Amino acid sequence: MTDSDASDPRPRDKAANSGPAIEVEGLKVHFRTSAGLVRAVDGVDLAVQNGAFHGIVGESGCGKTTLARAIVGLQSATAGHVRILGRDRADWQRANRKGFARSVQFIFQDPLGSMSRRQSVLQTLEEPLRIHGIGNAAARRRKVGELLDLVSLPASVLDRLPRSLSGGQRQRVSIARALALDPRVLLCDEPLSALDVSVRAQIVNLFARLQDQLGLTIVIVAHDLAIVREVCSAVTVMYLGRVAEEGAARPFFADPTHPYSQALLSAVPSPDPRVEATRVPVLLEGDPPSPLNPPAGCRFSTRCPVVIEACRVTEPQLRAVQHGGRSACHLADTSGHPIL
Amino acid sequence: MSEPVYAVEDLVIDLYTPSVSVRAVDRVSFAINAGETLAVVGESGSGKTVMTLGPLGLMPEGVTIDLRGSARAAGKDLVKMSPKKLSSLRGGQFGVIFQDPMSALNPMLKIGPQLAEQARRFAGLSPAAARAAAVSLLARTGIPDPEDRYDRYPHELSGGMLQRAMIALALAARPRVLIADEPTTALDATVQAQILALLRQIQNEDGIAVALITHDIGAVSVLADRVIVLYAGRIAEEGSAIDVLTSPVHPYTRGLLASVPDFRSDTASGTREIPGLPPDQTRVLPGCRFADRCPQAEASCRTKRPVLTCVGGNEVPHRAACPIVIRDEGLADND
Ligand SMILES: Nc1ncnc2c1ncn2[C@@H]1O[C@H](COP(=O)(O)OP(=O)(O)OP(=O)(O)O)[C@@H](O)[C@H]1O
Ligand SMILES: Nc1ncnc2c1ncn2[C@@H]1O[C@H](COP(=O)(O)OP(=O)(O)OP(=O)(O)O)[C@@H](O)[C@H]1O
Ligand SMILES: [Mg+2]
Ligand SMILES: [Mg+2]
Numbered sequence: 001m002t003d004s005d006a007s008d009p010r011p012r013d014k015a016a017n018s019g020p021a022i023e024v025e026g027l028k029v030h031f032r033t034s035a036g037l038v039r040a041v042d043g044v045d046l047a048v049q050n051g052a053f054h055g056i057v058g059e060s061g062c063g064k065t066t067l068a069r070a071i072v073g074l075q076s077a078t079a080g081h082v083r084i085l086g087r088d089r090a091d092w093q094r095a096n097r098k099g100f101a102r103s104v105q106f107i108f109q110d111p112l113g114s115m116s117r118r119q120s121v122l123q124t125l126e127e128p129l130r131i132h133g134i135g136n137a138a139a140r141r142r143k144v145g146e147l148l149d150l151v152s153l154p155a156s157v158l159d160r161l162p163r164s165l166s167g168g169q170r171q172r173v174s175i176a177r178a179l180a181l182d183p184r185v186l187l188c189d190e191p192l193s194a195l196d197v198s199v200r201a202q203i204v205n206l207f208a209r210l211q212d213q214l215g216l217t218i219v220i221v222a223h224d225l226a227i228v229r230e231v232c233s234a235v236t237v238m239y240l241g242r243v244a245e246e247g248a249a250r251p252f253f254a255d256p257t258h259p260y261s262q263a264l265l266s267a268v269p270s271p272d273p274r275v276e277a278t279r280v281p282v283l284l285e286g287d288p289p290s291p292l293n294p295p296a297g298c299r300f301s302t303r304c305p306v307v308i309e310a311c312r313v314t315e316p317q318l319r320a321v322q323h324g325g326r327s328a329c330h331l332a333d334t335s336g337h338p339i340l
Numbered sequence: 341m342s343e344p345v346y347a348v349e350d351l352v353i354d355l356y357t358p359s360v361s362v363r364a365v366d367r368v369s370f371a372i373n374a375g376e377t378l379a380v381v382g383e384s385g386s387g388k389t390v391m392t393l394g395p396l397g398l399m400p401e402g403v404t405i406d407l408r409g410s411a412r413a414a415g416k417d418l419v420k421m422s423p424k425k426l427s428s429l430r431g432g433q434f435g436v437i438f439q440d441p442m443s444a445l446n447p448m449l450k451i452g453p454q455l456a457e458q459a460r461r462f463a464g465l466s467p468a469a470a471r472a473a474a475v476s477l478l479a480r481t482g483i484p485d486p487e488d489r490y491d492r493y494p495h496e497l498s499g500g501m502l503q504r505a506m507i508a509l510a511l512a513a514r515p516r517v518l519i520a521d522e523p524t525t526a527l528d529a530t531v532q533a534q535i536l537a538l539l540r541q542i543q544n545e546d547g548i549a550v551a552l553i554t555h556d557i558g559a560v561s562v563l564a565d566r567v568i569v570l571y572a573g574r575i576a577e578e579g580s581a582i583d584v585l586t587s588p589v590h591p592y593t594r595g596l597l598a599s600v601p602d603f604r605s606d607t608a609s610g611t612r613e614i615p616g617l618p619p620d621q622t623r624v625l626p627g628c629r630f631a632d633r634c635p636q637a638e639a640s641c642r643t644k645r646p647v648l649t650c651v652g653g654n655e656v657p658h659r660a661a662c663p664i665v666i667r668d669e670g671l672a673d674n675d
Contacts, residue, residue, distance in 0.1 A: 033496065035488045060500025060531050061484070109499045109526070112440055152617060159359050163402060167439045167522065168384025168555075190499065193525035194439070196384045196555045197599040198614040205611055223500075223528050226558075226601035230610040267529035268603040269536075269558030273581050276561045284530055290484045 021217035022048035027080030040066040042241035055228035056221045058238030064221045072106045105178040107188035111170040115162045122158040128180045147176040167194035187219045204231045229253045240299040247325015257327040257337035260300045282340045306338040344371035345549045351409035353394045362621045364390040366573040377550040379560040382570035388553045397426045435515030437523045441502040445494045452490030462513030477508035499526040521553045557600045569593045572629040579658030589660035592630045
């Protein structure tokens with residue numbers, strides 16, 4: 001059993017500080033629609049350290065998928081720059097698309113949509129190896145077997161089509177495919193959501209092992225804050241196209257400073273129904289604002305329980321706060337912050 | 341107690357594809373009553389989706405299914421029903437939130453009209469009323485700019501918005517039974533809390549029955565009255581949510597709950613695995629299907645199929661299919 005307790009320092013303290021693996025600067029992705037401009041990502045700066053296990057969390061629709069897709073070039077950006085492993089991502093892709101794909105892999109939020117309906121699991125897993133001319137047929141077959149083991153799938157799934165797999169089995173196939181080329185950077189959009197807790201533990205342990213042994217950098221977009229808190233070394237909280245707060249995971253979760261982060265964390269239900277019956281989460285009033293027409297000043301000001309006049313006028317910038325990370329709240333700095 | 345709105349007895353489901361046959365569900369019985377929430381939890385691939393949707397004729401394309409046992413809803417036997425009759429009964433009685441949003445929504449059509457069509461067809465609303473109902477459902481599921489989203493295509497919505505659109509779609513026909521297959525996986529914690537509250541509110545107003553299939557024990561603890569724990573196509577344990585979640589008996593349930601991360605505790609339970617793989621369901625062997633992975637397994641576990649036995653519970657019997665734990669811990673409840 002890969003049992004580990006709270007004192008296990010593995011993932012968090014492993015975040016080697018040998019410079020960023022991903023640097024995002026002033027990134028904007030706007031969609032033109034009949035109703036106007038959707039500002040899905042609206043000025044994001046982000047640094048993911050080499051070898052980090054970096055979690056991106058935030059409200060549904062705040063732009064996490066769009067950001068992740070723009071980082072790997074699946075979505076063109078309206079403005080801003082992305083550097084991966086020290087190289088300009090766009091230049092890298094232009095110069096050597098295959099080389100880029102070997103180093104940087106992406107796992108989609110919707111596993112079915114990213115697989116061909118007619119390809120069996122075997123074909124799905126073999127394809128990247130074939131395209132990149134890795135090994136002969138026998139070696140590829142062996143590699144596919146190893147990949148299945150990594151994600152705990154039995155060999156009996158090999159000749160099945162994606163549709164005939166359960167939700168969690170599909171998700172593991174897409175993880176196995178992303179690992180086929182031994183990438184150095186892995187971005188995953190909700191890779192754990194369809195997995196039961198035990199398989200999920202296997203996958204996060206696998207990720208932690210890859211990060212530990214191979215120095216893989218992992219960015220994971222996830223809604224499951226309990227898992228992010230347990231396995232990630234760093235966290236970014238997004239709200240309506242912007243970064244609300246960021247920091248090292250352990251200190252951030254111990255003392256979040258942005259009122260949105262606090263409301264988000266407080267909404268996580270307890271697995272114990274007796275606790276749940278008496279717990280009173282912080283409820284957010286009002287409708288989530290629209291990316292078509294973001295509020296003036298702080299984007300959270302329309303729902304923030306501790307809003308002050310300045311919040312509706314000036315947009316707060318990220319600045320240093322007590323947990324050592326940064327927060328975009330007028331009321332939070334190194335001397336203190338609001339508590340909901 | 342009133343007659344259950346959806347009841348399945350001794351259900352066996354074999355799935356055939358050109359290459360394999362799988363016993364996905366192996367003699368399972370369950371019933372859901374109006375106004376209650378039954379949660380179905382268990383390992384990925386354990387048959388949760390097939391067990392609840394199979395009797396309704398909702399199986400993926402390309403599979404042949406052999407279904408035995410009985411399944412009843414609205415006083416009718418679903419197993420013997422023609423596909424056409426089944427489909428119309430389903431439309432009026434059942435709302436389904438599919439695990440994979442894109443399988444329910446047509447990617448070529450705008451979101452709103454798909455909802456309005458449901459409301460028109462099954463809840464019998466006029467076109468204008470159906471449109472208003474669709475917009476209001478989008479708003480109730482917390483989607484910003486519902487009027488604008490009405491005219492968006494599925495690919496223009498985020499993962500969580502799609503999931504909410506699907507929840508809206510399932511509710512549009514005002515069903516008696518809502519089958520929610522992983523309804524909140526793509527939602528952040530605040531929106532999830534909002535959706536669970538919405539489900540509870542609709543349940544209070546309309547008395548609908550909810551089957552909640554989920555990996556999220558937090559959602560179970562918020563919403564469920566009763567819980568079924570499925571392992572490899574069989575019920576390992578069942579009972580009230582409190583009994584099953586706080587005094588689990590079956591070694592699989594205990595292992596499962598031990599890997600549930602608790603956001604407010606400092607034990608790293610989210611990295612705790614149950615060692616081993618789920619059994620190969622293409623072969624049906626005698627005995628307990630969890631035996632190969634069970635720390636407490638004895639020789640008899642591999643030869644004799646364990647039966648569900650009462651271990652307590654008040655109004656809702658708490659039952660587990662593990663004679664070993666029941667014997668060792670003296671749990672048999674004989675009254
Ligand atoms: N192709 C598109 N056209 C128009 N709007 C889009 C498009 N793709 C995304 N959007 C909008 O951009 C915003 C951000 O979407 P995105 O998918 O990045 O959110 P997300 O944070 O990943 O949400 P979730 O957690 O629900 O997956 C949403 O308002 C969405 O409706
Ligand atoms: N079309 C199919 N053809 C063959 N086998 C199938 C098909 N659909 C499902 N199965 C198998 O039936 C079993 C039960 O699947 P089901 O989808 O009900 O699992 P589940 O408990 O819902 O899992 P998950 O939590 O991953 O969604 C699995 O072993 C699965 O591989
Ligand atoms: Mg997304
Ligand atoms: Mg399922």
